Amino acid sequence: MSDRRQFIVALGAATLLPDLKASTTRDPFTLGVASGSPRDTSVVLWTRLAPDPLNGGGMPAGRVEVEYRVYADESRQRLVQRGTVETSEHKAHSVHVLVRGLEPGREYWYQFRHGDALSPLGRTRTTDMKAGRARLALASCNSYESGRFAAYADMAKWAPDCVIHVGDYIYEGAAAALGVTRRRVGAGELSFESVRQHNGAETVTLWDYRNRYALYRSDAQLQAAHAASPWIVALDDHEIDNNWAGDVPQDPWAQTRLEFKVRKLAALQAYYEHMPIEQPPQLTGLDTHLQLYGAYRFGPAQVHLLDTRQYRSDQVCGQGFPGDESCEAFQDPRLTMLGTTQEQWLVETLRRSTARYNVLASQTWFAPFRYNAPPAAPRINMDQWDGYPLERQRMIELLASGVANPVVLSGDWHASAAMRIHRDPWNTRSPRVGHNLCGTSISSHCPWSGAMRDALQDNPHVDHLNGDRRGYLRCDVDSGGWRSEFRVVEDPRQADSAVRTELEIRLQDV
Numbered sequence: 001m002s003d004r005r006q007f008i009v010a011l012g013a014a015t016l017l018p019d020l021k022a023s024t025t026r027d028p029f030t031l032g033v034a035s036g037s038p039r040d041t042s043v044v045l046w047t048r049l050a051p052d053p054l055n056g057g058g059m060p061a062g063r064v065e066v067e068y069r070v071y072a073d074e075s076r077q078r079l080v081q082r083g084t085v086e087t088s089e090h091k092a093h094s095v096h097v098l099v100r101g102l103e104p105g106r107e108y109w110y111q112f113r114h115g116d117a118l119s120p121l122g123r124t125r126t127t128d129m130k131a132g133r134a135r136l137a138l139a140s141c142n143s144y145e146s147g148r149f150a151a152y153a154d155m156a157k158w159a160p161d162c163v164i165h166v167g168d169y170i171y172e173g174a175a176a177a178l179g180v181t182r183r184r185v186g187a188g189e190l191s192f193e194s195v196r197q198h199n200g201a202e203t204v205t206l207w208d209y210r211n212r213y214a215l216y217r218s219d220a221q222l223q224a225a226h227a228a229s230p231w232i233v234a235l236d237d238h239e240i241d242n243n244w245a246g247d248v249p250q251d252p253w254a255q256t257r258l259e260f261k262v263r264k265l266a267a268l269q270a271y272y273e274h275m276p277i278e279q280p281p282q283l284t285g286l287d288t289h290l291q292l293y294g295a296y297r298f299g300p301a302q303v304h305l306l307d308t309r310q311y312r313s314d315q316v317c318g319q320g321f322p323g324d325e326s327c328e329a330f331q332d333p334r335l336t337m338l339g340t341t342q343e344q345w346l347v348e349t350l351r352r353s354t355a356r357y358n359v360l361a362s363q364t365w366f367a368p369f370r371y372n373a374p375p376a377a378p379r380i381n382m383d384q385w386d387g388y389p390l391e392r393q394r395m396i397e398l399l400a401s402g403v404a405n406p407v408v409l410s411g412d413w414h415a416s417a418a419m420r421i422h423r424d425p426w427n428t429r430s431p432r433v434g435h436n437l438c439g440t441s442i443s444s445h446c447p448w449s450g451a452m453r454d455a456l457q458d459n460p461h462v463d464h465l466n467g468d469r470r471g472y473l474r475c476d477v478d479s480g481g482w483r484s485e486f487r488v489v490e491d492p493r494q495a496d497s498a499v500r501t502e503l504e505i506r507l508q509d510v
């Protein structure tokens with residue numbers, strides 16, 4: 001197995017990623033820079049020293065110093081702050097700096113130095129609750145194998161106030177053959193096309209996950225999107241294992257519970273090492289936890305970034321794909337996506353919010369979607385909010401109880417959608433409570449697009465649906481209201497593909 005992995009890594013470095021040969025010059029900043037968790041006076045800056053990124057990083061063991069500088073202008077004339085931080089092999093020579101004392105609603109530029117090497121220059125921005133406008137991008141599901149990242153290059157050009165990434169930042173699978181392959185999904189087979197290859201086998205160890213993140217982050221267009229805007233991030237399933245929930249992997253027969261706990265620690269540690277977030281994972285006994293959910297205020301919009309993966313109970317009622325029938329277990333009030341602590345936090349934070357728009361950034365779809373016609377019982381996706389109906393109804397009642405203009409933003413399902421959320425989510429004659437907008441995937445395929453199109457007439461709350469295009473969602477919010485553009489990539493196989501607006505919508509106040 002390890003022979004095969006080394007072969008693939010060597011092949012990748014030699015033939016598929018010629019630009020990484022520059023690593024022999026020992027440039028430590030091969031993975032670019034990033035910023036995140038923006039607040040009114042602070043932001044987290046990130047980089048990682050990795051002269052040999054696909055082979056564990058390539059830094060010698062030991063503590064080293066990295067200098068950072070923050071500027072008020074792009075030409076680096078006005079230095080605002082500078083400092084030195086230490087890092088080591090214990091965090092894969094990643095660097096996380098919480099910069100405080102900044103001014104609200106301002107752009108800053110930042111750069112790292114290690115020895116003689118200077119990193120690329122990054123741009124970031126602090127938040128401002130009094131700002132008149134918010135420009136937010138929603139991203140998810142950037143499978144490295146399925147496509148190039150033209151969508152990220154387009155996002156970098158737009159340079160929004162913040163990028164919200166709701167998960168599937170990496171995929172854990174082994175390298176697939178190039179070209180079109182058919183793979184088992186649920187009971188059926190679906191077609192996938194790979195335009196480039198993963199490094200190695202399915203990720204299990206910390207070494208595997210580090211090299212996988214490094215592969216993704218070696219992409220220049222993804223680096224550009226990180227360097228252009230601060231990001232807020234929460235993981236979904238593929239950062240660890242497809243459709244995992246709490247402590248339960250997708251394939252419990254292939255790994256013991258303890259083995260999965262160790263795998264989860266490795267995956268969350270590597271996620272931390274590659275993301276502009278402040279806190280590393282915390283261990284309680286054998287359980288790993290990474291704090292990701294939180295609220296961020298961008299002028300007229302307050303974004304509540306949710307974590308619907310780490311605290312959820314396991315999916316119930318069957319594994320049929322893309323949908324299955326509900327069962328009695330749905331009536332169990334303990335069935336949860338958010339967990340008690342996060343739900344309580346959300347209730348209190350929404351009640352206190354003074355924003356005109358209240359965004360819930362959720363990994364999976366919130367509004368319902370059925371894959372069959374009534375009057376039969378709906379066939380639904382158990383991994384989405386449809387699989388947790390009692391908790392969703394509690395959330396809907398909460399949103400209906402005086403929360404201004406709820407907008408749920410979702411990823412996960414590789415299709416763009418604009419849906420109305422109704423008080424009774426299956427009944428469009430019941431009052432409208434809010435909207436659910438779904439960005440499509442940056443690059444991941446949607447082979448179930450046809451099944452969704454066939455079911456469109458049975459889902460009258462869905463105003464727009466397209467699983468055939470890759471891209472992302474732009475949200476531009478000001479005193480005139482909420483405007484969103486569905487950006488789509490002409491040809492996801494081409495890095496220099498054109499990216500255009502497929503549809504522009506405005507939301508009615510609710």
Ligand code: FE
Pocket residue numbers: 141168238412413414444
């Ligand atoms: Fe995905």
Ligand code: CA
Pocket residue numbers: 167168236237238412413
């Ligand atoms: Ca997912």
